Amino acid sequence: MLPDPTSRPADAGGGDWSSVLDGLLAWGPGTAPDAAPTRTHAAALQVELREMTPRTRDRWNGPVSRTATARRPGATGPAPVHRLGVRPVVRSARGWTRGSLTWTNLPHMRARVDMDPEQHRWFCQVGALHRAAEPPTPGDDPAWVYLDDFVNPVLWELLDQARDLGIALVGSGAGAVVEVGREAWLGLDVAQHGDGVRVRAHLAVDGADLPPEHAHPVGTHGVYVVDPAHPRQVLLAPTAEPLGPQQLALLGGQSVADALRDGVVVPARETERFVRDRLPALRAGLDVTSADGSVALPPPAPPTLVLTVRHSPGHVADLTWSWDGHARSGPTPDPRTLVPGHLVPGGWPVLADGDDPTALPEPVTLRDVDAAELVTTVLPRITARPGVRVDTLGTVPAYRELRGAPVLTITAQPSDRTDWFDLGVLVTIEGRTVPFDPLFRALAQGRRKLLLVDHTYLSLDHPALAPLADLVAEARDLTEWETGLRISRHQTSLWADLTALADEVEEPEAWRSLLADAAGDAPHPVPVPRGLRADLRPYQAEGLAWLAFLWRHRLGGILADDMGLGKTLQVLALIQHVVEQRAAEPTGAAPFLVVAPTSVTPNWVAEAARFTPGLVVRRAAGTQAAGGPSVADLADGADVVVTSYALLRLDAEAYATVPGGWAGLVLDEAQQVKNPAARVHRAARDLAVPFTVALSGTPVENSLTDLHALLALTAPGLLPHATAFGQQYVRPIETPHAGITSGPGAGDVEESTARLRALRLDRLRRRIRPFLLRRTKDLVAADLPEKQEQTIAVELAPAHQAVYDLYLQRERQKVLGLIEDLDRQRFIVYRSLTLLRMLALDASLIDPEQAAVPSSKLDALLEQLADVVAEGHRALVFSQFTSYLGRAADRLAAAGVPYVYLDGSTTRREAVVEEFRTGDAPVFLISLKAGGTGLNLTEADYVFLLDPWWNPAAEQQAVDRAHRIGQDRPVMVYRLIAAGTVEEKVVALQQRKAALVDAVLDDGDLFGSALTADDVRELLG
Template identity: 40%
Template structure:
């Protein structure tokens, strides 16, 4: 710190000043002084070390190592130099008007005063070319006079920008002259450039000099030229010379292995081939100027014979900026003269903007560093789709400039998302990105036959989409044209021998089955459980028989074993003229020739799996799958077996087309309309993953569009007005082999004892034994474990009850499940627990009945309520449920009616479906028959089991135990 003493002399204070203590001297300092102090702080040794080195060190260690002549870090030296020079320049700029001194060698701070020249000087660079060499030297002019600076002990105080101390005056220069260009001439008249190196010297040194400074030349020409700026876009799949922004000082040191900088570089190199690099340049006359060049003047060197011409091109920077803006408006962001786009996007951009680029005067060309020779001409496609008897023929041509390629050749490229297509001349054409969306389904759903593409008729919606999007021209029959415009399904008369009536919505379903049949489509009837899928299907099959459309071929109905008897019962009731063959059981006649004598063959999924090879040899009229979710797993043996069957038509029936996964839908749709949703792999990639993982609404809508024409789905709520208040159904359940054996043994035991007792003592004395025996048989009909805790096998009724509970729940309904036996409810509970199905529960031991009722009524998630008949017969209001399952029907219908009324009471706004589960060939079925025989007795008079038992004759008892 220097200050004036009382005599006005400058004296040295033994105190240093820095930004920390500068405010103490505020009276003698102005704003510029504070800036100067801050800048000088930044070039102190400690400040430099802190900026460039994170480890602890001393100035001596740091600078001696960094500036070691042999081992020194050149990159770091350069960065430190740039850092210090920049701040030196800022300090010198602020010295104007200040007292400035040179410090003496003895440390005297005010040894010699100097001033700062009020104006900038200018440098003129001279070149004299003669036969042997070229002489190069600068002259300096200040205020119109030549400034003699050579051999005058002048000093370059700062190099970038140049500051020259000449005598006692500091000079700086116009055009930010680099001090290194003046320094060699402080003690030298000129530099000699020998003829043998002048080529490279003129190119590397003189040309940049001519760009930025005033140059006077003798022996070669410097021409200032103006031209119209013509834009040029050069593209390459290799980056070429990359323009890199100057890094922050800390990052100047070479990137160590594993550092973020190194990682970024490696990533850039790895992805280079997947991107296209655009370089923007401008043609000025015959010369190309890259926009990364940031100076208003660009110099191009030309050598003609023995003469050099420096073309000093005056750029039109406004025009260049306009062009950059035009590209930005068209989504190409050029920075530092370069833009990078992903390859497919880049060529889509080129094709899309080709005409506009031509209008703006662009030349588009491929760079010499490009790894491949790309085609950038016009790309067009024409696709035609023509209906034939059995399918659509797809034909088309793709034009890459003069080359015509059959459309089918693109199939593997589109399906596998490969963008590069090699043309006959070896060039690489990039398939337009939008084609991968527009034609993906066409290629995925079509089939290749003898180098031609075909689409099945059920892809009509896709064909229409292509036509509506102007992506294909379509020729089709009037029949299919009519289908595209259809508004309502045609009404069809019921077959004359059909017994009964169809409700309006059932009649609509019957009509719809004919509609898909007429167009040779497979169909999915997906009505809620209880709406009559069976009767609609039987009516259609009867019509096929009576109209002769079946042409003598039987139809195959495949279902879970438990449903065979139900189908048989429904057929006897509504379509008794249909000839049925029950093709099940171990002793079935494995002979397809017998099918000719029947209209409908009823069988199970298990039998189809076992007899797949045999059944494949017969061509059915219809193959119909009931509860078709049985084939939801496309890889299962069952799925493969039914897909291999041959038929004119295919139909599936299900209340739950999707149980667990979207793949359930693919499997079932692929059965009725093969190829509708493409291959399994395609469907998984394009629909299942986006829908299930990505919640992609657009994909969901697209999938719905594709399948909509082939699915008829009615929920109970949609047809509520057409339904009566209550609908009762019987569900017949076959016993398992183990269950049947257990039942027969118990029946024989009680039959012999009871009939012997009747013979000896009459019916009155056998009532208790009869009640005991019937109860035991009823328990075994439900589940043998109720009578024998050691029983380890399955029950046919439990299997069917659980299947139907799952079906009702998956359709969004609530169900009350009643049983007279708490033991039976326990078994059902265990089965639901195993399948993680939630339920409410109520029996005589339940303490808080109302809490359990409220839980079921109010929770949407809780869809099953297990109730014992005795506990739930009265006082419950369960209007949330619209299905009632009676697990073990018994004599007294009044008890069952009370159970049904838990759901069907005031406040219930939906039809209530009741299902009674009857085990085939057991006492349950026989009691039902007796009920029908003595209907008056069991409905009007009898209220207790004992009264019923008393009314039974010997013949009735023999019938029950027969």
């Protein structure tokens, strides 16, 4: 009677350790509580080679396999498909029998077949492990488990347990033998064979060689060997490591296995290449031996670099990199030595010291044309690299690159928008039509390739597309192209550039007539209007023809003739021409609207009465709110309405909504609307007019942005919007040091800058040439008297110089700390510069306590005027500072010299001007703002400029008050410059600004323009 292990002596916890341990030792081997009686029916695992019975249309039911029969050597016909099946069997009086036992009902049959519980548990585990990953499906044979697809390598441990549990492995039929080996070895053996090398498959189980063609895999962790001639003899054995694809290829039923059964022979001429290239690769995936030692084995090849490309719908390719190697492979190389970096989408990872040199790129997704280029260009080059393999998943689209020359067809059709034409651009390559909308967007975005819907793609770097790409880069910034491809009537130069690229061109009649009329060096001449009371000089007749051309085609432009060449007369001649042409039309034709500075509006009325007395001209004298006549009343029955910029701004809505509209808009002294943000500019832009002409001798006062603002009013759509215009033209043309700072050409700043400026300047000239007419006084030199200009350097008095130097040092320290942020600090910088300019004139202008300090410049002026007056001449004296003009007036009065004075506060402007023209005062003191434009003062033949202005054109306008058509005496011009002051630097800046105007308008040399931080440094230097 065994002790009860659950019982515990009452004093066990008190130290009777011997009784406790003796009770534990009583449980020895073979003892068990309530042990069940030993079962008499032993179980075994039957192992049998089964021949699979294929399903056909005629045979769709019944057994799926049968016991394999011996196949005689040399038998013909297809070899049957064999699998190694196992099933549970129990001992009966007649031997091992299955009875009704199957793998499916096995878990419920232990008591019925009187099976040992441990053996029963073992069989249940085998069946469960086999079907764990793939449950039974209809048509499976529940009686058999096939070891061929037993994926779990624990099978070999189960077979060891079967031996310990007394479960025998039995075959079927007489002479059946089933053995389990300890280890199978599968690989290649290489040996010298004549002058070559023989390679054959080699299989060994527990050191005994066996035919590889008789071996089959057990999952990927073992083999079973069965000779088809003796199908009842089965040998199973596990492999030391999992079977890879190469080992599986060596097993029976594979073509490679058949080829290597007797071995393949590498000829002597290829032996070296085999040993150098193939044998290391074979050793990396297989066990390779040379049993007789006749071949020296090289080291195994390193792992293979694998690029896996997974293709998905929508032109998507996912790329992942990995290493394909084995435990026996050689050391992993640095992948950069296998594939050049430019072939790796995403690039190799950047390594730091200590990083793994075998690291691979992160996964990358390529789309559209990038995926196409990968397939056609990159993957073939990667595949050709040794040590690299490309695995492709999914369906690969049939990508193809179009390499033919593009053929361009360009058409233009009238648009539903006034003054615009819809563009049609057709591109064909190798017979395929390339839709221009995606092509335009791709070119505008700077893309290199374009993928089409038929899986073809083309390079946008083709030389034939390069000029088109440049034009698209410019045209993409035209706001009209945001909703479709359109070209304005003003864009004749752009059309010429487009058609120069095209192989075929189709033009509408309206566009064709415009281009034909615009062809040639000058528009066709027009007859002088009958009602014009003036003899037009040749250049004025050309101006009339040019204006008539713009009017005829509903275009607009800038008449930029120099001051004094008769811009007013040319416009009046155009208006007279238009009025006479439409004389046959019903009454009520819309009038022209002329907008000019307030001081100039009387001159328009006077000039119209003088040259075109037949025109009905009305002048707006005040706003409607102030009791003046309404704009509609002024326009009713008039040919011309003259108003000022101030009145246009204040009564903008009334001018924009006048009944019948305006026939055309004339903007005199148009620099008044050069600021696009100003209300007066917006008021002019909102006028619905078919024709706008701007008159300005200075369309570029400070920057090309002035020109852009004027053309935005006169020729809308001709140039890109302001931001793009600044990037494409202003910066490369005006910035002194813009150039290539990195990449190809870096360091060659001067050459690259000059080249870029020349290209952009040439393009800008071609764009604006049809819409900007400029003639200088050189054209009418024979009609003008001689003009002599002289700069007089005036030395400041010592006390004056001391005050100037004191302020200069203070302002220099302040300003130089601000110019790095000039855009935000511009007002403060200009204020300091203006202070220094006023100090150069008179110290008392800034500090009244310095009234005793003499003004050397006024002394010089009075000295010059004494001679002028004494000789009977008359003089204009200009300054932009009215306070300084007041000082000059005081000095003239003290000297007894009569004078006339005009500045912005003068209310009787016309009377003052007439007083000088007809009176006896020999000197006319004029402020720049009030009298720099719109005056004809040929009565004077001397001009004194007391201070230099930022823009040289403004000075020239002042001079042109006297030096103009109608002057019959030589004109003497004197510029008084305070030596050693900021005025000398302003003169240098003027020269650069003048050069910019010449470059853009007169095809001269090119220099910088706008007031930059460098300019400020120079002014204060």
